[in-house]
Amino acid sequence: MDTMMVSAASAVWLGILTSISPCPLATNVVAISYIAKGIEQPRRVLWTGILYTAGRMLAYVVLAAVLVSSLLSLPDVAYWLQTRMNQIIGPLLVVTGILLLDLIPISLPQWGGHLSKQLRDKADAWGSGGAVVLGALFALSFCPVSAAIFFGSLIPLSAQASSTLLLPLLYGAGTALPVFGFAILVTFGARALGNAFQKVTSWEITARRITAVVFFAIGIYFIAKYILEVLN
Numbered sequence: 549m550d551t552m553m554v555s556a557a558s559a560v561w562l563g564i565l566t567s568i569s570p571c572p573l574a575t576n577v578v579a580i581s582y583i584a585k586g587i588e589q590p591r592r593v594l595w596t597g598i599l600y601t602a603g604r605m606l607a608y609v610v611l612a613a614v615l616v617s618s619l620l621s622l623p624d625v626a627y628w629l630q631t632r633m634n635q636i637i638g639p640l641l642v643v644t645g646i647l648l649l650d651l652i653p654i655s656l657p658q659w660g661g662h663l664s665k666q667l668r669d670k671a672d673a674w675g676s677g678g679a680v681v682l683g684a685l686f687a688l689s690f691c692p693v694s695a696a697i698f699f700g701s702l703i704p705l706s707a708q709a710s711s712t713l714l715l716p717l718l719y720g721a722g723t724a725l726p727v728f729g730f731a732i733l734v735t736f737g738a739r740a741l742g743n744a745f746q747k748v749t750s751w752e753i754t755a756r757r758i759t760a761v762v763f764f765a766i767g768i769y770f771i772a773k774y775i776l777e778v779l780n
Contacts (some may be wrong), residue, residue, distance in 0.1 A: 555705055555715060560718045562719055566698070567722070569752065570693075572691060581726070582682060599677075599679035600728070601725075602688075603681060605720030605724070608698070608702075608720035612719075616711070618710055627766060633751035634772070638771035643696070644697065645759075646698040648697075649762065684712075702715065
C-alpha cells in the first residue's frame with residue numbers, strides 16, 4: 549500500500565511538472581483562454597475545465613494502457629521486465645534528469661500557437677465535447693520534457709506497478725491541474741492571474757531542478773546497486 553501511494557503521488561507530481569514546463573506553454577495558454585472563455589458564467593468555466601481534464605486523462609490512460617499492456621502481455625517481455633526493471637529505471641532516471649536540466653538540446657515537433665488556436669476554434673464549434681477533444685489532443689502534443697517524463701518515468705513506473713489505469717489517470721489529472729487552476733483564477737481577475745503566473749514560472753525552474761537532482765540521485769543509486777552491484 550505504501551509503495552502504491554508513493555507511486556500515485558509521483559504520478560501526480562510528474563503530471564504537474566509536465567504542465568508547468570516551458571515547452572507546453574503555447575497549448576496551455578490556449579487551453580486557459582478556452583476554458584475561461586465564459587468568464588461571466590463560473591459554472592461553465594468549472595464544467596469546461598472538468599471536461600478538458602477528462603480529455604487529458606483519457607488520452608494518457610489509453611496510451612499508457614496500450615504500452616504497458618503490450619509489454620506485460622508478452623510472457624518473455626513481462627518476465628524480463630520483472631527481473632530487469634530496477635536495472636532499466638536507473639539509466640532512464642538519469643537521462644530524464646539530464647533532459648529536465650536541458651543539458652542536451654533536443655527538439656521534437658511541437659504544436660505551434662497558430663495550430664493550437666485553430667484547434668480551439670474548432671473545439672468551440674463542437675460544444676461541450678470539444679473540451680474533451682482539445683484536452684486529448686493537447687495531451688498528445690509531446691515535447692522533449694513531457695516525452696521524457698511520460699515515456700522515461702511514468703511508463704516504467706506504471707509497468708513496475710502493473711498499473712494501466714490508476715497511475716496514468718493521476719498523471720493526466722496532474723497535467724491539467726495548473727491549467728484548470730489558472731482558468732479559475734481568470735474568473736477572479738486578471739491581476740490575480742498575473743501574480744500567480746509569475747510565481748509558478750519562477751517556482752517551475754526550482755521544482756524542475758530539484759526533481760532532476762532527485763532523479764539523478766535515485767538513478768545513480770539504482771545503477772550502483774542493480775547494475776554495478778557495488779552496494780549489495
